[in-house]
Amino acid sequence: MKCGKPIDSFEKEYCSDCERSPHWYEEGRAALLYEKGARRAIDRLKFYNRREYVPFFGRCLEKLAGEYFPRWKPDCLVPVPMHRKKKAERGYDQAALLARELGRRTGGEGYSAYGGSDR
């Protein structure tokens, strides 16, 4: 397992995406599958200014962090950068908001959120 997506066969080690193209990271996980209700909620956070969803996603990420951070021991949390023009159009950077929320929830254990201005 590389990216964390479910694999449909016990005989496979990687999902079809990972088999098709290599990833630059060593290991990844996702708090939610990007489908159905989770996809709609993520899209609302990203495209419809539903920033009140950040604590919910923060709880999901915190649960995942509880499982993996003890082994990964991250030094910091870095949100995927958003293009300056897109951020100006949207008015906020949802990845930075989520990184800050996760950092707040897992803080005091050596991690910190980086995100610059995320308003």
Ligand SMILES: [Zn+2]
């Ligand atoms: Zn994969």
